[in-house]
Amino acid sequence: MSFDGFDDELWDEFKWEAHLNEVEQKSEQLRKFIASDTADIKGNVPRWVTLLKESLSEVDAYEAFVEEELLMDEAYFPEDDDDWEDEDEWDDEDFLFGEYDEFMDMEEGEEEDFDAGEEWKELSEAFTYSEYGSLENLKPYNDAKELSVAMLKWTEKIPQDLHSPVFQQCIDEVLKIGAKLAGGYSFGFEPEYIGANIAYSKKALTFANTGLSLLQQLKSASYFDQSMYQQFHGRLFELRNDIGVHIQELRDQFNAI
Secondary structure: EEEEEOOOOOHHHHHHHHHHHHHHHHHHHHHHHHOOOOOOOOOOOOOOHHHHHOOOOOOHHHHHHHHHHHHHHHHOOOOOOOHHHHHHOOOHHHHOOOOOHHOOOOOHHHHHHHHHHHHHHHHHHOOOOOOOHHHHHHHHHHHHHHHHHHHHHHHOOOHHHHHOHHHHHHHHHHHHHHHHHHHHHOOOOOOOOOOHHHHHHHHHHHHHHHHHHHHHOOOOOOOOOHHHHHHHHHHHHHOOOOHHHHHHHHHHHHHHO
């Protein structure tokens, strides 16, 4: 992945964070448009409520929410169309005599086996923090997804006239945790982009902290029994801590460069 306008300096998490803040400012109008129901000109209906109405399940609603969040950020990351030509183009010498000889000498049917040889790495947790890994093996993301789906199921039992601004924002903050973890993971672990991974993960941590604070404000709400509150609070508290560990592991990788 490469973007126009980036210098040759290795960006750390702070430079990436400043860039992401600019991206969020540029996408704010788009975010408001998508996040509000078109039938509600004041924008008082959160996007996740609309997605729940449109989706077949809470899982579908969550995944649609995450996808929209990622697309809003991606819209302001212009990709370099010359990447392929600049970095991956094969010249005549490489094609005939270079490192691609072995690949080009494969007989028909072997190419598929070559690709399949890497697929097992996506299933292995050992490769989670590498270019071969899969987001599905990232524990904080999985925990964020499961918590988000559980909270969406719970919201459907709460009458909408009890959906206070704090209630709505709390759910919104929790849903964004997984979206930011996914956004960071999409940048991968290469030296030039691991800073972006860290910056996105830090935003996930911010949403987790804000979500915890808002959840505590809802503790005395009439629709919250003690056991349900303790369950959500405990899971969100643990997720917040795990994201902190995740960020430190990413920093360790960056500092080892």
